[in-house]
Amino acid sequence: MLAVRNLHKGFTLHLRDRLRLPVLAGVSLDVRAGECLALTGPSGTGKSTLLRCLYGNYRSEQGSIRVRHRGGWLDLARAHPRQVLAVRRETLGYISQFLRAVPRVSTLQLVAEPLVARGVAPQDARARAEDMLRRLRLPEALWPVPPDTFSGGEQQRVNVARGLIGRLPVLLLDEPTASLDPDNKAVVLECVQEAKTAGAAIIGIFHDTAARDALCDRAYDMTAARPETCAG
Amino acid sequence: MSAASPGAGPLPGYNFAYLDEQTRRMIRRALLKAVAIPGHQVPFAAREMPLPYGWGTGGLQITAALLGRDDVLKVIDQGADDATNATSIRRFFARTAGVATTERTDAASIIQTRHRIPETPLRPDQVLVYQVPDPEPLRGVETREAEARRMHAAADYGLARVALYEQIAHYGRVRQAYNHPVIVNRRYLASPSPIPRFDNPKLDHSPALQLFGAGRERRVYAIPPHTPVHSLDFDDVPFTVDADDTACSLCGATDTYLDEIVLDDHGTRRYLCSDTDFCRRNRDGGPDHE
Amino acid sequence: MSDAPLLEAEAVTCRFGRVTACRDIDVAVHAGEILGIVGESGAGKSTLLRCLAGVVRPASGTVTYTDAGGREHPLHALEDSALRRLARTDWGFVHQHPHDGLRPHLSAGANVAEPLLRCGETRYGRIRTAARHWLEQVELDPVRMDDRVRTFSGGMQQRVQLARNLVTEPRLLFLDEPTGGLDVSVQARLLDLIRQLVARLQVAVVLVTHDLAAVRLLAHRLVVMQQGGIVEQGLTDQVLDDPQHAYSQLLVASELRC
Known part of the structure; x- marks a missing residue:
């Protein structure tokens, strides 16, 4: 579903005398449908950067990120922004650690939004959003409230709900269970496992080794793609 | 009063009808263009006239350009032949052109008017000349002259209806009692000079040629005979003239435009026909009475 | 979102006297898409929009x-x-200052009614x-x-201006610093309103602003301008999270500091 070849990414800080910070050098990996790949390695080895590159949030400098989209292969590293938006809508989901809330929009609407954007009727989207939130054990009283006042764990579950509701074929997970208590963590992992069973290709960062072992089939060691110039 | 008082011949030392012949031709050319594009404002090189702006210099120049020796001129101000403005303009042409003048609508070949259309129906051989203070119907809603012209060019007249919308929204009806804008020949928005709403229907398909002159603004425009003239309105709030069965206290007419005259400090009022010629002949036994 | 652009500018250069x-x-805008244009004052954003x-x-x-x-219309070759x-x-233009886009001496209703009247509506009841x-x-x-x-x-006037520009159900909306002189709470409300209406009506938007939070919330794609030229354009979140050009980095860094 996703094939990465020789991906390079670094940052040039123009404001710091054009300081060059290479992060990724030659990442190559493949993920197939129904498979879960874990990104491993200590902090600062570029796990989150890689996920953001894969999502098109960061611009890749070299290499290709090919994703199966609408029956063909599309290179996200070279795709037009509008194609990237289409891929995000129909193919590629991303669950980050942080929730970027839109002011004045209720939680339920926020979760239903990815479906509505794909043309699902608003009532159906709402119904599925309700199922999803119930499943993730978010109290019903919170549904009509915008999530900016929620606790970290609640926001995290809203984020998971929003990321999983579309049942997209490729999922990028950046510590989906980071701020959750054990019970909620188990529910979230169960949902992710379900997505995987349903055929989703998943790439994730899990600091929680138990979660990683339960979900992932393979691991990709980030230290293998460290740039030589970078000491850390 | 006789049908027409014969003129005594033009005043020596003056051009016929005051303006020189080249100027009269220039104005006639502008008028021909105005007739060819009904309702469209045509600029012309207005001259200084021996009359202040606002007293009818535009109408005066049109009349001067049209007058021939055989014309019979009638001049009215708010319908009255004996108002100061009307009297002095009539005398001006009697002296400078030596033409015959009249107070009778049916005897005149050219009628110069300020703010009224005579009650007596006009004929194809008559010309009605309006004195126009502000020829631009969009002035009230669009103050930029260049923009107003572009709106005319594109027939983009929605804004003109906004003023009507406001009146209906605030008062439940159009309150504008005079100068209600019209669409001439289904194309150009025009100011009917400030005639009362009551007179607007008379503009439509009039058998007489109607010419409008604005001296200070240096524009003329025209409504040729039998031209459709539609008072601006909404489909569901059509233009109407307020029905009023008050009678003229002199001739008893109930279908004319009346002037209100306050008689004392206690608010006692009388209503009189604004068209003095029509009123007098009505009292003398009807408009057909000789 | 269809693939053919609704509005497309090619090699556009604008000069005022000796100033470029x-x-x-x-730049191109597609149906149902919000394109943000950011950059410092004097970068040419508003000129480009106009x-x-x-x-x-x-x-x-x-x-x-x-x-x-x-049908394609080459705008600057068209008759007036x-x-x-x-x-x-087909389009609406929301100005930074409400008095540029409204007729302040008229009622709110008349201001919203005017574009409809100009489109040929002649029924008072419908307009009302x-x-x-x-x-x-x-x-x-x-x-x-x-x-x-x-x-x-000010905030209400700006909303009247928005209503006035949406009443004809345009396909394209130009917004020039729509939240310019408004206080922060009113800004957020107006931006959210724009976001919802645009999503519901599927109208394409070109939004000029220097408010990066606003474009992050609203824009699908972003154009960064400096001194009359485009220095960077791309996905909004990519340009804001991983700016490539020195000026974009400065812009993003400046925003985060305050």
């Missing part, structure tokens, strides 16, 4: 609009009347209903629809 306000700009809307004629380059029937017709039927509807859509109390716009607060 925009230089060699290529050029895209056909208000300012470029010194060189073309701006092409494709109408609902698929054809351009005016497009401008009143539409004006009330659109004032409600921008969360204004219709009780005030007959009050003069002059008596409204």
